[in-house]
Every structure is written in structure tokens, then in C-alpha cells.
Amino acid sequence: MTAGAGTRRGRAGVRTARGVPPASGDGANLLELRGLRTHFFTRDGTVKAVDGVTFEIGNGETIGVVGESGCGKSITAMSIMRLIERPGQIVAGNVVMHGRDLLKLSDEQMRDVRGNQISMIFQEPMTSLNPVYTCGDQIAEAVQLHEGVSRRQAWSRAVEMLQQVGIPDAKRRAGEFPHQMSGGMRQRVMIAMALSTNPELLIADEPTTALDVTIQAQILELMKALRERNKMAIMLITHDLGVVAEMADQVVVMYAGKVVERSDVTTVFERPHHPYTEGLLRSIPRLGERRARLEVIRGVVPNPLNLPTGCLFKRRCPYRMPICDTAPPFQEVRPGQYSRCWLTPEHEPPTVGLSPAPEVAEEEAERLTVAPR
């Protein structure tokens, strides 16, 4: 379940050969998030659901976004699609695709990106399809809109897509309503809909979480196959590291609205840097290993309305030091591996001393920080 999937190695090899350096913008990147901040202005206060998220997705690359529930994965995805609604608002940052900042596009231009260049599969397969239109209708609608084909052509394309995602008797099934299908089938329909327009990027928000294990495996296989065929990039949101190991080239670990670690998938599994990533990895049950109880990260996700100062993870961190009261830098700990933690690449306390004056700590954080925040 964890490391060692052959496909992953293979794809990782391809990626390394292409050598996608993060935040470099050398043209190999399909999408770049820079300092994205999406806040919710609620009656109780501001929830910084996404607070300065920076990462990029290379062409044809699969990036896994992981983190506990509520860390801002879905909101990041919806911000890319500009689907945030009141009381939420994207307050800062850029989402650059083909040199254009999606956040600055007109509504009309953005509509052309949605469903055409970027498609999204949502977390809830049971409720994401409209109950009063047939599945074929809903797929054909997207095709007709973006490809400018006739209704009939769009319909036959819809049937073809349903076949591709492995729905038996697709012709008949296309005329059925969502409630006539199982959860796994509906998720296939969603995938068919998302892929019907050949997007360059597919955002899949926990596409398998709501499904049972066998269906889950089938859907993942399906996504892999379609990824190869369509040469598209995937932003795969999940809190299942097993899925990441199986699918992703790059991994972004999020915690409380921030990216705390990112690197290629092999590194994350073999040499995680951030204590939170370590914790996540330890919480994966390993086959054949008998432990008294599943090791989980102790403590709970901080209340978004009451975040700690300094490192957001400090209340749960086993390595916690006095310097952690100052926000840690997002530093490159090894080539291609970035972590938001004071620990040195060797997992030692930083050289500035364990409890430097706040100003010194901030200066040090500034010095170590790489990517634009």
C-alpha cells in the first residue's frame, strides 16, 4: 500500500528527467499557485481556510494534495476554479495558467477555462449530479458548450465517454437518471463528464473517499489509464497516503491552510522532513505489522478561528522548541524538497540557537524562506 509501486517509479523517472524545479516558471508548469489566500468572513471571525498556498503543477504531472480534514484542500481547488462563494473570498494570490492569472480573468473568460481547460470532480459523488437530468444529458451539455458541436454529436460523445469509463451498456445508461446508478457509477459519470472536454488539468477532490474499497481501486485504475491516454495533469486531493503513493509524482502536504511540505513522492515516503508529514506516514497501517493501536498524530487540528502563533503545528509537534513560537520558514531542505519547519535538513534544531530573540528568529526565517509566500 505504501511505497514501491512500479508505475510511480516510472513516472517519477520521467519527471526527474524533465526536471521540474518548483516555483521556477520555466514553461514546464501548467499551473502555478502563488500565495493564494482564501478567507471566510464568518460571524465568529475570519477563517483563513487557505493562507498563502504556493505550488505548481507541471504538464502531465500528477500532484497529490494531502492533509487532515479541514486543512483547506477543497477550498484550494475551488479557488483555482473560482467557485468560492460568500462568505468566502479569494483575498490574495495568483493562479497562473499559460501565463494568464485566472483570478484576473473576466467571468466569461473564466467560464471558458472551467470544464474546458480545467475540469473538477467533486468529493460527493452521490449529490454532485443533477437529479432531474439524465447522465447523458449532463455530459453532453459540457461537450456541446465547449466543443460547439451539435446536440446529437454531443450525445454520442457522452455515450462514448461512458463507455470509456467502463459503464456497461453505455447507450442505455446514458438515458438514465443519476438515482438509477450506484455511487461508483455516479463517480464514473462525473469522471466521464470531467474528461469529455479533454481538459489539461483534472482536479479530483477525494474522488474515491465516498466509495468502498474495490470500487475505489477501480476508479483509481481508471484515472491512471485516462491520464496516460489524455496526457493531462491531475491535482489529486486525498487524505489517503496510499492513494498518493499509487498515483502521484509530486506531493503537497497541507496543514491549517498552509503548505507544510512538498517534494516528489519518493522523498516524501522515504525522507519526510516536516514532523506533520512524519506523523501522517506513521498513521498508515502497514500490512503484516501488528501494533497496539494505530499511531495517529496526537492532538487535534487547531481551531481555524484560534490558530497558534508561530508554527501552526507546534501544539502537536514532538520536536517542539522555543523558536517554534516564531513562524518557521518554508525552506528548501534538500533539492526539490521544501518544508515549513525550523528543523535543519538533518532534523536538528536550527543553528540560530534554540531560543533566539524573536527578531533574530524572524530574520533567520526570512533568510531560509525560498518560494514567494
Next chain:
Amino acid sequence: MARYVFRRTIQALPIFFGISVIVFMVIHLAPGSPVDRFRVPRVSPAQIQRLIELYGLDKPILQQYVSWVTTFVQVWRPEAWGYSFLDGQPVLEKVVTRAPATLRLMGTALAVTVLLAIPVGVLAAVKQYSWTDKIITTFATVGYAIPSFLLGIYILFFGGVVLPQWTGGRFGFPLFGMESFGKQGDVLDLAWHLVLPVTSLAIQQISGWARFMRSSMLEVLHQDYVRTAKAKGLPRGRVLGKHALRNALIPVVTLLGLSIPGLLGGAAITETIFSYPGLGSMFVESVGSRDYPVVLALTMLGGFTVVFGNLLADILYGVVDPRIKY
């Protein structure tokens, strides 16, 4: 579908039986009697006693009920519903003559309601929290809360009295009736007489429908499939008009069936205020004079509209919602 309707109709029979028993008992238990209006010095107690025997009011109540119910169901006979105590006319005939006026009033009010309330409710939902929404919601709440008899009197006063005064008599609406004398059958004249009663009947309905439409639309707007529609890149109009509206209309469509009894009740008040010769005003008169056969017939009709309104609502539900199959 036909089988479903048949089954529901059969199921409704015990309900009708129950209604008939309750209505009959309540009317007979209510104080007053149809012969009360004859209790004047000129009429001797012996004459009154003869009337009581003539109407069969001296028989045991169960016997009265059985004889009423057994004739009542024979609707193919003109005298099935008995004769009005007031004017001796066959009740069935009176009902049939007066029904078109009420149907016209209710139908127009319902059409106006649907045409106005749905767009207004949708608008309020789409612009939630805006001034448009606040104004609509305020009006709807006031319109819903104001008692209909009061509203009717205001409207009558404004449209029929104040307006002609302001315009020096050139413009105003008729104060009463369904048509002007000498213009019987003139469609425009009929419509002109409908304006005020329809307004007063529809305002409460519009308020209720608009509020319902608004909340239904609001609920749908937060559904995942609306987000899916947006994520597909559909223009806002299509997202709202196709994906959201169609779902939001599902519960509203059932209102169509359910609001018919309410309209009928409202018609009783409105028709009385506007002296409109329909079933509603006839009902109010008959209650006042304890005209048992008429009261019974109209109450039973009311029961029918409730039951069939419900049936209609369920059928429409099946038509608009593919998840429901009969």
C-alpha cells in the same frame, strides 16, 4: 399512473365518509336551526312545527344522516343534493350555475400567482441579502400576515372609492358583482369586475408562493450539483435557469395542488366582500341562514377539493421529479 389515480381515489372514499359524518354532525350540533328565520310573531308555533316535520328535522339524527348521504351520492339526479331551504331551488343546480364564477376567480388568481410569485421568489433567492431581496421578503411577509378580509376591504375601498374620487370619476373599479347590468357575457366587462377580487385573493397567495419559491431556490443553490454545473463552465443564466430552477420548482409544483383548498377558502371571504356571485358568497350566506342542504353540499365540495388537490399535487410531483415513479 391510471392505476395509481384509481388506487388513490379508492383510498379517498373512507376520507369522504369521515368528512360527511363530521360535517353533518357539526352542522346539526351547531346552535340555530333552519326554521329560526321563521320565528317571528306572524308565524304560529304550529306552522313552525310543520316546517320542522317537512324538513325532516324531527327524525333521529342518524336517520337524517343516512337519508341525506344516500341521496347525496346520486349526483346524476338533479334533486340529489336537496333543495335550498331559502329559495327552494335544487342545490345541485345552484352550485352548477354559480361554479363558473368561482372557478374564473380562482383560476385567474392562481395564474396571476404563478406568473408573479415564481420569478419574484427566484429573484429574491438569487439576490439574497440584497435590497431587492429585503424588499421582496418584507412585502411577502406583510402580504402573508395581513388578514384577507381586511385586505379585501382596503382594496375595495381604494379601487372602488378612492381611485374614482382621485380621478374625478373617470377611472375606478366596480364595487360589487361579476358583470355590469346590460353587459352580460361581455368578456372585458367580466375581466374588469375580476380585477379587485383577484388582487385581494392573489396577494396572500403570491406572498406565500414567493416566500416558498425563495426558500426552495435558496436550498437548491447550495446543492452540489449546482456547483457541478458552474464547474462545467455554464453561464450563470443556464446554471440558474436550467439546473437550479428545475429542482427548485419540484416542491413548488406540489403547492399548485395544495393551494386549491386555500384559494377556495379565500374565495369565500373575497366573494362576500365584493358581493361576487360565486360559490364562496353562497356558502357564507347559507351558513348564516342555516341552509343545511347548501352548507352540506358546499362543505363536501370543499372536502373534495382538498383530497383531489392532494392527489393532483402527488401526480404533479411524479411528473416533474424523475426520482418518483408510480
